[in-house]
Amino acid sequence: MLVLKSPQVVQQTVSRWKKDHKIAFVPTMGALHEGHLALVRRAHPLGRKVIASIFVNPLQFGPHEDFDHYPRSFEEDVPKFKEAGIDLLFHPDIHDLYPDDFSTRVQVSKLSEFMEGKSRPGHFEGVATVCLKLFQITLADFAVFGEKDYQQLRIIQKMTEDLNLPVGIVPHPTVRESDGLAMSSRNRCLSPEARQIAGCIPQTLFAIKNFADRNPDSNVSDLLEIGRSHLGATQIDYVEIASEKNLAPVSPETHLHEVFLPRLFIAVRIEKTRLIDNAALHGE
Numbered sequence: 001m002l003v004l005k006s007p008q009v010v011q012q013t014v015s016r017w018k019k020d021h022k023i024a025f026v027p028t029m030g031a032l033h034e035g036h037l038a039l040v041r042r043a044h045p046l047g048r049k050v051i052a053s054i055f056v057n058p059l060q061f062g063p064h065e066d067f068d069h070y071p072r073s074f075e076e077d078v079p080k081f082k083e084a085g086i087d088l089l090f091h092p093d094i095h096d097l098y099p100d101d102f103s104t105r106v107q108v109s110k111l112s113e114f115m116e117g118k119s120r121p122g123h124f125e126g127v128a129t130v131c132l133k134l135f136q137i138t139l140a141d142f143a144v145f146g147e148k149d150y151q152q153l154r155i156i157q158k159m160t161e162d163l164n165l166p167v168g169i170v171p172h173p174t175v176r177e178s179d180g181l182a183m184s185s186r187n188r189c190l191s192p193e194a195r196q197i198a199g200c201i202p203q204t205l206f207a208i209k210n211f212a213d214r215n216p217d218s219n220v221s222d223l224l225e226i227g228r229s230h231l232g233a234t235q236i237d238y239v240e241i242a243s244e245k246n247l248a249p250v251s252p253e254t255h256l257h258e259v260f261l262p263r264l265f266i267a268v269r270i271e272k273t274r275l276i277d278n279a280a281l282h283g284e
């Protein structure tokens with residue numbers, strides 16, 4: 001496995017590979033868990049060469065967010081990627097991607113206005129900007145993204161469509177712990193008590209899905225109420241139901257069957273750690 005820092009060297013290396021091979025790419029911020037490694041397994045059949053990146057992207061963190069405290073474990077991550085069969089690990093320093101005079105931003109409007117975009121102003125601009133750069137550097141034919149960050153996935157799909165990028169965005173289902181908690185690098189920040197409380201997030205998804213399956217005529221306010229009652233031990237940022245098409249949260253009086261491809265979105269804080277999750281409320 002090559003480990004490279006320089007965008008130019010990565011581009012040169014991949015240009016040679018690209019003559020004979022498709023390139024599959026898995027972008028990450030490191031502190032690897034099984035969710036990341038599942039994306040790598042999905043990437044293998046897509047490309048003869050598989051590239052991963054580890055970069056904690058400062059552009060997608062707000063001034064009062066956890067950039068400085070985001071978990072980093074590069075030394076432990078390298079053998080995991082090696083074992084997973086990665087051909088090239090791109091691990092740039094901040095200045096490799098953002099020289100002092102860096103001045104471009106990519107903004108995907110509409111899909112970015114809600115939920116994570118509303119709670120974290122500028123977050124998706126940072127995500128879209130770094131992903132466009134990473135796609136240009138790795139010359140990826142395919143890039144795999146987790147449904148764990150569903151809004152991010154949709155925004156990257158939209159960016160590639162709007163900008164005619166020659167990269168296929170491949171979604172992967174959320175990988176969960178045995179109690180259903182979505183795997184996340186930030187789970188490492190949870191104290192044992194907070195970890196216990198976090199179990200209420202998948203329980204909430206399950207309870208709402210279950211109720212919705214049994215009561216297809218239920219209105220959104222009933223479902224959100226179930227959500228708020230299950231998440232009582234957390235600090236709720238939002239519980240929303242939105243169509244997968246436009247991600248605009250629907251009003252509480254809407255009936256679930258009126259929503260096209262409804263999906264439930266949750267963001268909570270437990271102690272100092274912010275966690276998000278989501279689940280489809282339709283059978284597809």
Ligand code: AMP
Pocket residue numbers: 027028029030035036038039144145146147148149172173174175176182183184185
């Ligand atoms: P991150 O390192 O958290 O930025 O995530 C890198 C990629 O892994 C993104 O596409 C995430 O959506 C995906 N990912 C993170 N956690 C999970 C999970 N539990 N299941 C599936 N994909 C995940």
